[in-house]
Amino acid sequence: xxxxxxxxxxxxPYSHEIxxxxxxxxxxxxxxxxxxxxxxxxxxxxxxxxxVVVSKIHALAAAYRAVSDLLENRLRSRNVxxxxxxxxxxxxxxAESFRRFGITTSTTxxxxxxxxxxxxxxxxxxxQAHLTSSIEGEQVPFEDSVLAEMxxxxxxxxxxxLNSGGGGGGAKRNGQVNGGIEGLSVNGVGMRNGDExxxxxxxxxxxMALRGVTN
Amino acid sequence: MEAQAIxxxxxxxxxxxxxxxxxxxxxxxxxxxxxxxxxxxxRSTYLLPSTPCALKYRxxxxxxxxxxxxxxxxxxxxxxxxxxxxxxxxxxPVPAVYALDEAAGWLMIEWIEGEVVRIRLNEWLKRxxxxxxxxxxxxxxxxxxxxxxxxxxxxxxxxxxxxGDLTTSNLMLRPRSREVSNGDSETASKMLxxxxxxxDFGLASQSQADEDRAVDLYVLERAFxxxxxxxxSLFVEVLREYGRSFKGANVVLKKLEDVRMRGRKRSMLG
Numbered sequence: 001x002x003x004x005x006x007x008x009x010x011x012x013p014y015s016h017e018i019x020x021x022x023x024x025x026x027x028x029x030x031x032x033x034x035x036x037x038x039x040x041x042x043x044x045x046x047x048x049x050x051x052v053v054v055s056k057i058h059a060l061a062a063a064y065r066a067v068s069d070l071l072e073n074r075l076r077s078r079n080v081x082x083x084x085x086x087x088x089x090x091x092x093x094x095a096e097s098f099r100r101f102g103i104t105t106s107t108t109x110x111x112x113x114x115x116x117x118x119x120x121x122x123x124x125x126x127x128q129a130h131l132t133s134s135i136e137g138e139q140v141p142f143e144d145s146v147l148a149e150m151x152x153x154x155x156x157x158x159x160x161x162l163n164s165g166g167g168g169g170g171a172k173r174n175g176q177v178n179g180g181i182e183g184l185s186v187n188g189v190g191m192r193n194g195d196e197x198x199x200x201x202x203x204x205x206x207x208m209a210l211r212g213v214t215n
Numbered sequence: 216m217e218a219q220a221i222x223x224x225x226x227x228x229x230x231x232x233x234x235x236x237x238x239x240x241x242x243x244x245x246x247x248x249x250x251x252x253x254x255x256x257x258r259s260t261y262l263l264p265s266t267p268c269a270l271k272y273r274x275x276x277x278x279x280x281x282x283x284x285x286x287x288x289x290x291x292x293x294x295x296x297x298x299x300x301x302x303x304x305x306x307x308p309v310p311a312v313y314a315l316d317e318a319a320g321w322l323m324i325e326w327i328e329g330e331v332v333r334i335r336l337n338e339w340l341k342r343x344x345x346x347x348x349x350x351x352x353x354x355x356x357x358x359x360x361x362x363x364x365x366x367x368x369x370x371x372x373x374x375x376x377x378x379g380d381l382t383t384s385n386l387m388l389r390p391r392s393r394e395v396s397n398g399d400s401e402t403a404s405k406m407l408x409x410x411x412x413x414x415d416f417g418l419a420s421q422s423q424a425d426e427d428r429a430v431d432l433y434v435l436e437r438a439f440x441x442x443x444x445x446x447x448s449l450f451v452e453v454l455r456e457y458g459r460s461f462k463g464a465n466v467v468l469k470k471l472e473d474v475r476m477r478g479r480k481r482s483m484l485g
Contacts, residue, residue, distance in 0.1 A: 010241040010260045060262045065314065071235065072316075162304065202311035202325070206300035209312045213293050 026137035046084035050109035234319035267326035333383035361452035369460020379418030
């Protein structure tokens with residue numbers, strides 16, 4: 001099974017496929033970050049610190065927003081790849097979004113997204129070959145269960161300002177509204193954790209969707 | 216936005232171009248579910264074919280001035296999205312917000328499974344009639360549903376949001392998560408089961424005014440009443456639970472008595 005995933009997002013043209021790779025135990029983060037800072041055109045990727053990614057949907061939502069904005073000619077940052085990183089942000093501060101969500105010298109878990117566009121098409125095999133030769137780390141499947149082990153949940157809650165009763169707290173009170181039946185579910189604790197993660201994802205998506213709206 | 220707004224829209228709504236979200240491919244094309252005065256509601260998918268969503272589209276109104284039209288649409292999309300996000304954060308059961316494009320006039324939110332209270336209640340009442348069960352006998356389930364509704368509305372008001380159109384069509388009953396869906400889900404005993412989820416925040420606003428809250432309750436009371444007189448008499452259960460749900464709820468219940476006397480619209484006198 002190929003570890004690199006190629007996805008056609010709903011409501012985007014087939015010409016704008018995205019390729020996604022996930023790595024852990026990265027040892028050359030400084031080098032990779034430097035390529036972005038130098039504007040090395042061989043490194044046109046969204047390089048995201050996987051520690052602040054909640055789930056696949058979270059990452060795909062950022063890609064969807066960035067590609068949509070590209071198609072509507074309303075990118076706020078340099079290109080569609082930097083826009084993916086910016087799309088993760090709950091506010092309009094681009095530099096801050098790179099610091100929070102982008103690769104840093106201390107990044108060990110790295111999520112990489114490459115958008116193929118008609119003007120610069122990229123095939124899965126080309127992308128995989130380049131990543132294999134440039135990323136020093138272990139490639140792992142882009143799956144929720146793998147991402148879940150990397151997520152720094154307190155940090156995510158802090159960035160998206162979800163500490164005042166959000167996240168799991170919200171889910172708990174949700175249960176109360178509806179008679180608190182959730183606790184009786186067959187799968188017990190494991191399922192509740194899954195629900196909590198799903199709720200965190202929903203809150204994060206809402207914060208991202210509201211980014212930049214005024215009036 | 217301005218350039219688009221000034222462009223004259225076609226008089227015939229069929230000729231107007233749908234936003235790009237409708238034109239790009241998806242596993243299942245957006246399916247029209249219902250149409251209100253202001254918005255069209257579609258079922259579609261978000262990001263992956265496996266994630267259903269509701270797509271609410273506010274087409275431009277050809278009879279409105281284009282600039283005014285664009286501003287109204289933008290304002291309404293954003294205000295609905297903001298209220299939903301606030302509710303979700305505070306643990307009030309509403310659909311999550313996925314994406315929006317206020318210039319194009321659409322809002323994409325979580326798809327809520329299940330059915331609206333109005334339909335479930337009608338079915339329940341019909342079945343009881345067929346089974347010849349007298350009113351007031353064995354209606355613990357209905358009482359329980361009323362309690363859940365009162366609690367949900369109370370939570371909503373407690374965080375400073377009023378719904379603006381609280382009818383039994385805007386209350387969903389979502390099947391409890393991962394329940395065994397086969398078996399006796401068809402029996403009357405399950406018909407009123409499920410988690411209450413508030414939907415359609417198109418007329419919602421952020422308000423702490425007792426008057427606004429009381430009008431929400433009044434509209435809901437009338438909605439239950441129009442379903443069935445018995446349902447109306449059980450509305451006291453909604454109010455009982457509501458009264459317990461937040462500090463200040465009792466003041467709202469007092470206000471409700473005034474609203475009942477005069478109706479939904481506030482008097483222009485004095």
